[in-house]
Amino acid sequence: MAWEERYGAIWYLELRDGESVQLERYLPDLDIVAVVIKRVDGLLSASVLRKGKADFQWRLPWWGAMEAPAIVATADDAERYFEAAVGRSAISPNFK
Secondary structure (H helix, E strand, O other): OOOEEEOOEEEOOOOOOOOEEEEEEEEOOOOEEEEEEEOOOOOEEEEEEEEOOOOOOOOOOEEEEOOOOEEEOOHHHHHHHHHHHHOOOOOOOOOO
């Protein structure tokens, strides 16, 4: 995946062969993005991204992980991770 501008920041999501994005949800009121990637082994990798400070060389900030991504087994586990990371029930994973 190439670098691109998304939600007001530079986005680069590196997927390995066989991985796919199952959920990408931008929460504008919190200015964060929740992302769930289905891994090759069948597990899910859940991440919450926030904007970092813009580097003087770039006109936009970069999206970066708020915390280390969680490896989870189910969509419900990903939801619990998001709730803990965000501090409220703001993301409803509509994927299975």
